[in-house]
Amino acid sequence: MIEPLNRSTAQAAPAAPVRIVHLGLGAFHRAHQAWYTQHASDGAEWGIAAFTGRRPDAATALAGQDGLYTLIERGEGGDRFELMSAIVEAHDGADVAALARLVAAPATAIVTLTITEAAYHLGADGTLDFASPAVQADIDLLRQATAPGAAGTANDDGDRPPAAATPAGRLVQALAARRSTGAGPIAVVPCDNLANNAAAARAAIAGLADVVDPGLGAWVAENVSFVGTSVDRITPRTTEADVALVEAECGYVDSSPVVTEPFSDWVLCGAFPAGRPDWASAGAVFVDTIEDFENRKLWLLNGAHSLMAYAGQLRGHATVAQALVDPACAGWITEFWDEAERNLPAEGLGIPAYRAALLERFSNARIAHHLAQIAMDGSSKLRMRAVPVLKAELAAGRPGTGAARMIAAWVAFLRVARASGSTLADSAAVELGAALSLPAGEDLPALLGILDARLPGDAPAAAAVAAALDGLAVQRPA
């Protein structure tokens, strides 16, 4: 008989005590940070309590399996199945009482985040976006919820306390609880693909705490260490076929397997005032400065991904592996990589080997990494993947054609999507929609302004994108 998956049927070791709280119970966390924790020499002492971001579904499914799930490492030559047990609790992200209780516990040393770039609610200048209705609503709610005695407590009817809408808002509620219990300093470790993600997390979380309660803001400044990371492991969305494969191969029913590539990389920079697992024993690397590692990964890997996401879909491709065998896409990647490489240090990053390895990873056709998934939220992604390279190339007196082409492909993709009535899968969909409805000649500067307020007024940058748009030869739909 096919068994359901849980700690008893799997005869798994007892759950480790919770010492890490995670926000954003998606596929990547389960393929990456959970994997490093499970493989750390002291992993058995570090349990993860993970919270969903927007809906309870993933937590309900995983809690029904005592946090267990299967990691499918999908290489060119076949699949490897591993039972994962580092997650010991799974919660609905809206359950701020549970979040506050766990973050306030003295044993909890770390909060990790994989909530997507857009969920930090930062403006193009990298500060908290006070124009965002979700941020404004959280400010109103938090001003009441962080009042003394209110943080994270249920009301008299036992109902959950009102949850902030944004991850930063929920963490501010939870950090207020930690301040109240005197549990001491803690590390916040953002694992999203953001340039300088430590500064981004600080801007989102400390920025919000400052505004709602300056006393809490001062406590956060004193007690929260924001750790910068560069994270890497290609992890596409799970499919029904993956669920069926696990049942056939492993002999149990797992509602929540995760597929990932064999490659994995984690570079971290910052202090862990309450301790951390020995992630280095599982291959993580701790460095004193991280910017070059972040840029290498964001520009070379994620930049090429975004280029393929827009240019590749315009050319009829559905996955990364399909786009890569299109000589036009491959040529544009090389062109962009040459530009990016000129703006990275020549020594210490092993760029030629890194580029060669990327081509191999991208061409793993057994991983169906859908371009439509990568294309989502382009407004916040291209700001970090294309704009810095374009600016650096223009500043050096070079044309920046490759970076401009990535932005041009995004513009052409958005125009086609709007003309066909497709939903714009972007947290700035309203602003993008308004820009796209402007007459010809006005939409391009408006779209560039969403990426970076200074871009439309930067004549060489705007001209480079306009020329690249002409070069793509995608007709502007009527």
Ligand SMILES: NC(=O)c1ccc[n+]([C@@H]2O[C@H](COP(=O)([O-])OP(=O)(O)OC[C@H]3O[C@@H](n4cnc5c(N)ncnc54)[C@H](O)[C@@H]3O)[C@@H](O)[C@H]2O)c1
């Ligand atoms: N998948 C990868 O290959 C990969 C690799 C490196 C880094 N990352 C980073 O991890 C992030 C998550 O990737 P994933 O594959 O786990 O995606 P996913 O869709 O499986 O999970 C995303 C998680 O973020 C939450 N979330 C999304 N939007 C949110 C919002 N507006 N507010 C609050 N929570 C929100 C979701 O609820 C979910 O828990 C990426 O955006 C990226 O920054 C992913």
Ligand SMILES: O=P(O)(O)OC[C@@H](O)[C@@H](O)[C@H](O)[C@H](O)CO
């Ligand atoms: O996860 P996103 O949405 O930031 O970006 C899509 C992909 O570029 C990304 O997930 C890569 O696969 C990943 O960064 C590889 O480590």
